[in-house]
Amino acid sequence: MTFKTFFQADAATRLYEQVMDYIQVRIERGEWKEHEKLPSVRRLSEELGVHRLTVFRAYQELKNKDKIYVKDKSGYYVQPANGQKDREPADDPVYGSWLQADNLARIHAIQVDYQFSKSLIDPALLPNRFWAELMVNMFREYPRLPGTYSTVQGDAELREELAAHFSNTGLFHLTADELLITSGGQQAIDVTARTLIRPGDRVLVERPAYGPAMEIFRRQGARLLTADIRPDGYDMERIEQCMRTEKPRLFYINPTFHNPTGFTVPAAQRKLLPELAERYGCVILEDDSTYDIHFGYKTPPPVFTYATTGHVIYIRSYSKYVAPGLRIAAVACRGDHLPGLLAAKSLTDNGSPLLNQKLFLQYFRSPRMQQHLEKLCTALQLRKEAMERCLADSGWTWHSPAGGLNLWVQLPRQVDMRRFLQAALAQSVSFIPGHVFDPLGSAENPHIRLSYPFANEGQIREGMQRLLSVYESIH
Ligand SMILES: Cc1ncc(COP(=O)(O)O)c(C=O)c1O
Numbered sequence: 001m002t003f004k005t006f007f008q009a010d011a012a013t014r015l016y017e018q019v020m021d022y023i024q025v026r027i028e029r030g031e032w033k034e035h036e037k038l039p040s041v042r043r044l045s046e047e048l049g050v051h052r053l054t055v056f057r058a059y060q061e062l063k064n065k066d067k068i069y070v071k072d073k074s075g076y077y078v079q080p081a082n083g084q085k086d087r088e089p090a091d092d093p094v095y096g097s098w099l100q101a102d103n104l105a106r107i108h109a110i111q112v113d114y115q116f117s118k119s120l121i122d123p124a125l126l127p128n129r130f131w132a133e134l135m136v137n138m139f140r141e142y143p144r145l146p147g148t149y150s151t152v153q154g155d156a157e158l159r160e161e162l163a164a165h166f167s168n169t170g171l172f173h174l175t176a177d178e179l180l181i182t183s184g185g186q187q188a189i190d191v192t193a194r195t196l197i198r199p200g201d202r203v204l205v206e207r208p209a210y211g212p213a214m215e216i217f218r219r220q221g222a223r224l225l226t227a228d229i230r231p232d233g234y235d236m237e238r239i240e241q242c243m244r245t246e247k248p249r250l251f252y253i254n255p256t257f258h259n260p261t262g263f264t265v266p267a268a269q270r271k272l273l274p275e276l277a278e279r280y281g282c283v284i285l286e287d288d289s290t291y292d293i294h295f296g297y298k299t300p301p302p303v304f305t306y307a308t309t310g311h312v313i314y315i316r317s318y319s320k321y322v323a324p325g326l327r328i329a330a331v332a333c334r335g336d337h338l339p340g341l342l343a344a345k346s347l348t349d350n351g352s353p354l355l356n357q358k359l360f361l362q363y364f365r366s367p368r369m370q371q372h373l374e375k376l377c378t379a380l381q382l383r384k385e386a387m388e389r390c391l392a393d394s395g396w397t398w399h400s401p402a403g404g405l406n407l408w409v410q411l412p413r414q415v416d417m418r419r420f421l422q423a424a425l426a427q428s429v430s431f432i433p434g435h436v437f438d439p440l441g442s443a444e445n446p447h448i449r450l451s452y453p454f455a456n457e458g459q460i461r462e463g464m465q466r467l468l469s470v471y472e473s474i475h
Contacts, residue, residue, distance in 0.1 A: 015050060019058035022048070024067065027078055034080040038068060049199045049221060104211055107432060110425055114463025116387075117430035119259060119405045119451040121321060125379050127363070127372045131323075134362040142358055150354035152346045153338075154181025154330075158361045162316075162330050165364070172305045174332055180341055183352045184327035185289045185317030189213050189252075191348060192285055192313055192331070193220045195340040196250055204239070204248040204282070208408075208437035208447075210259045213252055213287065222249075224439045229258055231399045233265040236272060243280035251277065254287045256299060257404025260437045260449040264402055267300040274303065277311035283337075289317040289329075292373050294403035295381040310335015320405070321376060322363065326356040380405070383452040383460060390464035407450045408434075414446055415474045423474060427466045 026032050038044070041059065045052040059076050062068045068076050107117050139145065153159070159176035167173045182188040189212075197203060199221025205214055207226035214224060225246055227239050233255075242248065253273075255265035277284045286303045304314035310333060317329035331341060345351070363369055387407060388400060395412040417433040424431060434447030455463060 016054045016057040016061065019044075019048065019050060019054055020061055023058060023062060027067065032078050034078050036078050037074070038076040038078065040075060047219070104432065104436065107421075107430060107436075110430060112425060112430045113428040114459055114466065115430055115454045116450045116452070116463060116467070117432050118454045119320075119449075120324065121376070121380070121405070121453040122456065123324075124456075125376055125453070126321075126323065127368060130363065130366075130368055131359070134359060134366075138358050138362050145355055145358060148354055150181075150351035150357060152342050152351045154179070154352060155354060155357040155361065158328075158357045158364075159330070161361055161364060166332070171301055172332070174334065178332060178334060178338070180331040180333075180338065180345060181352050181357055182315075182329045182331060182345065183349065183356075184319045185287060185315050185329045186212060187327075187348065187352075188315040188317070188329050188331045189285070189287060190216050191341055191344045192315075193217055193222075193250075194344040194347075195337070196283060197222050198249075201249040202246050204242055204246075204251040205439050206234075206253060206258065207439055208260055208434065209252070209439055210254055210287065211436050213254075214439055217250075217252070226439045227251075229255075229261060229263055229265070231261075231263050233263070233269045236269060236276075239273075240276055240280075243276055243282050247280065248282050250283050250285055252285045252287065253303065254289075255303060256288055257290045257293060257401060259289070259404070260406050260432070260434075260447075261399075261408040262401025262404045262406050263399065263408075264300065265303075270300060270303045271306045274307040274309070274312050277307075278309055282311070284312045286312060286314045287317075288315060289320055290404045291316060293321055293377060293380060293405065295377060295384070295401075297402035299403065304332060307334065310337055313337060318360065318364075321373070322369070323360060326360050328352070328356060328360045377403075380453050383455070383457060386457045386460045387450060387452045387464060390461060390468070394468055405451050405453045407452065409448055409450055411446050411448065411471070414444070415471065417443070417445075417448075420471065420474050423470045424467055427470055429463045429467045429470070431467065 023038070032038060039047065041052050041055045045055045048055070059068065063070060063076070066079055069079050070076055156176060158181060159179040162179055163174055163176045182191060193216045197217060197220040201222050202225050203217045203222040204225045204227055205217070206229040208229070217224060225242055225248055227234055227242060239251070255270065257264055273284055276282070284303060288302055291299060291302070302314055304312045314332040315329055316332070319327045319329060333341065384401070384407070391398070391409065396409050398407050398409045401407065417435070421431070421433055432449040434445035434449065435441060435443055437449065438445055452460065
C-alpha cells in the first residue's frame with residue numbers, strides 16, 4: 001500500500017475529509033489498533049496544524065461511519081473491524097513493517113545473527129575505551145556539569161570548536177553563532193521541518209531517500225516531489241524544472257555517500273544547487289551523516305560550502321561514527337533561519353544534554369578523533385570489500401560506494417520482497433527492501449539495501465551465503 005500524502009493544498013477534498021483520510025490510513029496500517037485510544041482533538045489538531053473543529057468534524061464523521069467510537073469523557077477509540085476485510089498484512093510484523101511510519105525501526109528490532117539491515121557501525125569499532133578517561137577529565141574541568149542546563153543553541157565551547165574545525169579544514173567559514181547543536185541528525189531534520197514546512201508545502205526529496213526524513217516531512221503535512229539520484233548525481237534539469245514550476249519549500253538532500261545508495265553527487269552539481277535554490281526561493285537541507293567515512297577518496301566539499309546566502313542549511317552528524325550514545329550533530333545556517341530553529345529546538349527539548357556535548361568536545365579536541373577515523377575507515381572498507389567479494393559471482397549488481405555504510409544492490413530478477421525478507425529472517429539474516437526508501441512507494445523496486453558495518457567479516461561471509469541461497473530458493 002502506498003502512503004497517502006495528506007493535506008494537498010490544491011486538492012478538491014475539504015480539509016476535514018483529508019483529516020478523515022489521514023486517520024483512516026493510520027488505522028488501516030495498524031498504527032492505531034482496534035480499541036486503541038485516538039489522540040485527543042486538541043493534540044491531533046496541533047500535530048496536523050489544523051483547527052480543532054476540523055479534527056472534531058472528522059472524528060464525528062468517522063463515528064457516524066462506525067470507524068471509531070466514543071467513550072463518554074474518555075475520548076475516541078478505533079472500532080474493531082468485525083467481519084470486515086481480513087487485515088492480516090498490517091498485523092504481520094514483517095510485512096506490516098514497511099507499511100508503517102517507523103518501518104526501518106521495526107525491521108531493525110527483529111533480532112538476527114547476520115545483521116545487514118542496520119546502517120549502524122559495530123560498537124566494537126568505536127572508541128569505547130577512552131570515554132571513561134575523558135569522563136574523569138571532564139568532571140575535573142567542569143565539576144558542576146550535571147547541575148547545569150545547556151543553552152538551547154548548544155554549548156558555546158563546542159560550537160567554537162566546530163566552527164574552527166570547519167574553517168581549518170577549508171570547508172566553510174562561519175561563526176559559532178551560526179551553529180546549533182542537536183541530539184543527532186534525526187532531530188536536526190525534525191527541527192528544520194517544523195521550522196520551515198507548513199501543511200500543503202511541497203518538499204523535493206531524492207528518489208530513493210532516507211525513509212525517516214520523508215516521514216518527518218509527511219507528518220508536517222508536506223507533499224513530496226522527487227528527483228532521482230544516480231551514480232553520477234542528479235538530473236539537474238529535472239531539479240530546475242521542478243523548482244521553477246512546483247516551487248518546493250525545501251529540497252532535502254543527502255549528497256555524500258547517500259543513504260541508501262552510497263552515491264556521491266559531484267562537485268560541479270554541488271556548485272549549481274545553491275544558485276538554483278536562491279533563484280527559485282527554495283531552501284536546501286543538506287544531511288551529512290557519514291562525511292568522514294571514505295575509502296581513500298577525496299570527498300567533495302558539502303553543498304553548503306558553495307552557499308553564500310541562507311538557501312542552504314547543513315546538518316553534520318557525528319552520532320553514527322563517533323558516539324551513537326552521545327548523539328551529537330551540528331546545524332549550520334546563514335541568513336535568518338536561526339531564530340526559528342531555536343524556537344523549534346526549545347519546544348523539543350530546550351537544548352541537548354550538556355554532559356554529552358562536553359564529553360564529545362573532549363574527544364573532538366583530542367588527536368584520538370583523527371586516529372579513530374583513519375582506523376575506522378580502513379575497517380569499514382575491509383567489510384565493504386568482504387561483502388562485495390561474496391556478491392562477485394551472484395549476478396546481483398551495485399555501484400561500489402567510495403564511502404558510507406551501504407551497498408544498494410539490484411537483484412537480477414523480481415521476487416516477492418515480502419517472501420524474500422521473511423525467508424531471510426528465518427535464516428537469521430536481515431536487509432531492507434528497496435521500496436522502504438521510495439518516496440513513491442512503488443512495490444516493484446528490484447533493489448535491497450545491504451549494510452556492511454555492523455557484522456564482522458566472518459559474519460558477512462556466512463550471512464551473505466545464506467542470503468544468496470534464500471534468494472535462489474524464492475520464486
Ligand atoms: C541520511 C541520514 N540522516 C540522518 C540520520 C540520523 O542520524 P542520527 O543518528 O545522527 O540521528 C541517519 C541515520 O541513519 C541517516 O542515515
